[in-house]
Amino acid sequence: MPNKILILFAHPLFEKSNANDALVQHIPDSPNITFHDLYQEYPDFDINMKREQELLYNHDIIVWHHPLYWYSCPPLMKQWIDIVLEHGWAYGKEGWALKGKLLLQAITTGGRRENYSSTGRDRFTITQLLEPFNQTARVCNMIYLPPFVVHGTHSMSQEGYDDHAELYAQVLKYLEDNDPELDELANFEYLNDWFKTKIS
């Protein structure tokens, strides 16, 4: 049984993002992968909770795919979290709907990886900055995977975009067909790093 993957994509200015254009273009065409463009579906931020919960219910791996803005996600992604991850459904005493599903965060950022360190300009690592998302996943009984990160999108050539997009596509294809080895994954900061050991 292949894994069913739901990509929740949030970008308020998708048409001008080269990096995300490449990433989205490369998402494999598969009946098991659902691409869900939140800003296209809910331009008025009026999220249809029931529909979203149904989508979550029907997939095994959830991807939050978005650019990193001010060390967080775009507002509609947060709106989605607020509205869809309902108490009594996603968490709380009676909320077990998401139990055991995998959550992967796929983010793009203009900053370089070396800046995201205690001594760097951004003072925190990506892992540290994404803790709120990690914790949200945990509260909802989901398994939070190391994030898939594309760094340095502000100064990247088209080939760079395509290389990352190719890697993203391979990761998705891999996750569709395989259950990732979680203890092995725990040793890696980024999913990218782990996956490179897989393919080399």
Place this chain on the structure above:
Amino acid sequence: MENNFFFEAIIYLAAAVVCVPIAKKFGLSSILGYLFAGIIIGPYVLGLIGQEGEDIMHFAEFGVVMMLFLIGLELEPYKFWRMRRFIIGMGSMQVMFTATILFVACLIVMPWDWRSTLAISLALTLSSTAIVMQTLKEKGLTKTSMGRSSFAVLLFQDIAVIPILAILPLLADGAVPDETLNQSLISDLSGWLQGLIVFGAIAAVYIAGRFLFVPILKMVARTRLQELFTASALLLVMAVSYLMQLVGLSPALGAFMAGLVLANSEFRHELEGDIAPFKGLLLGLFFIGVGASINFHLIMADPAFIIVFCTIFNIIKFLVLLGVGKIYKKSSDQNLLFAFALSQAGEFGFVILGFASQLNIMPTILSSQMMAVIAMSMVGTPFLLLINEKWIDPYFGVKEKQPKKKFDKIDDDEENHVIIAGFGNFGSTIVRLLKTNGIPATVLDMDSDRVESLRKMGFKVYYGDASRLELLQAAGCENAKLFIAAIDNPRVNLEVAEKVKKHFPNLKVLARARNRSDAFDLVDMGIKDFYRENLYSAVHLGVDALVELGHRKYTAMRQGQRFIKYDEQSIFRLAEKRHDKTAFLMTAMEEIEMQEQLLKNDLYAQLGAQDHAWESTQLKKEASDTD
């Protein structure tokens, strides 16, 4: 007499109605259908009509005039100016080379007098505007490079007719010029005066187009009488043609100029829509006339000569055209098409031959034979094109029609992707929003005053009744992506939406709806994108009312959003339900009944209970439970 007229009309119409669909069925052009209709009802097969075929052709030639008027309308002066190199270059080359080669060849081979040879070669040089342009239109080739070149050459030929008709009397032996023949009002005047009058007439058409036609059309438009507008459109074309004939110019040329002058006016699409059916009918009649006038007795008397001669002159013409195309660096497939399309002789040939035989330049038998040759070549063209399309063209690369060329894109830009009907408060807001996003829209509106003022502001607005199919076609519905029905009058708006949906099933329609019952009608037509004009502002006001009463603005706005979605869904539900009832019309009682039902449903809707974002009631409860 009257019976006679009815009988003849019925024969013509029936022949067309029977033959054209059959031709279409076999994938042939409608022209062939008309030609065969003519042959069948003509004197040599059924004999339903006699020798009057030629008379009918003279009358029906007016279809060619109208066609040129329409071509002028579509062309716009600046584009015409851009084509000048092709018109003069390609046109003159074709006419001179073809005429010279035909002349020399006939002089060597045929035992004819040099004068009749010259007249014949000139007559055969001119191609048939009617057949070529109609074929191009049917095949959708008018905007390709081949279409433009063909048009350029044809236009030059139309102009060339004038000097040719002027030269012919000089060929005559001097004794016989027939005063009554084809003489214009001014032919007695001296040469320079004639020239002056001719230029004066052309200037008059131009000035009248600018300062007379448009105000008159505006006045007529204000009466809002459709048939009066049609009448004035016809009057316009006829008057200009008559004027041109008076000064000895070709009426087709005059009509073309009138069209050109009006191409930039707001009435362009409306005029196109009005004239097009007349043009179509008259051209059909013209082709029937050509078919009926083919003299089979003459052909049968010496079939070998006629067929061989016809073939040879076609080949010569074809080769010359091919050469001209080569000089202008056409791609092979375009060039072949161009050469095949123009290789026949045309209606002007009849005129020249008739004139020549009246001037005694050639014997009547010879001119009749040549007329048969011309008619045969006209009949042959559609077949030649078919052969080219099926067997020859496939060997030569890709067709140019595919997008990707910059050249074609210029023309594509002419046609907007969005067509909007109605420029009232509703439509104008839409157009402004689109315009601020850099998207031009073609606007159709019935109010000629408004049309004029908006045009001054640079909007692309056309005057016309958008519920007429011809206007929709003229406005470019075939190729548009989006049609917005935003007319103030709800009845008309529904009619327009229905027409578009029916005739252009691939065109997406966004429709304005006055109220719920309009929306039901739209749902029945299969239009899912309707916008009730009062829903959004009413909900907006309601939201503000909630805010006035102390609700937080964001919560009130979310309630408004939900209400709109809920109400939109209820439309689809009720639209289906409505058909359970026998009566389709909504009576006032039913309207009230429906309102009641809506209000009742609202009680159960519990819009607020859909999600619990940011609410902590449950969380608090759970916290206190565990404590």
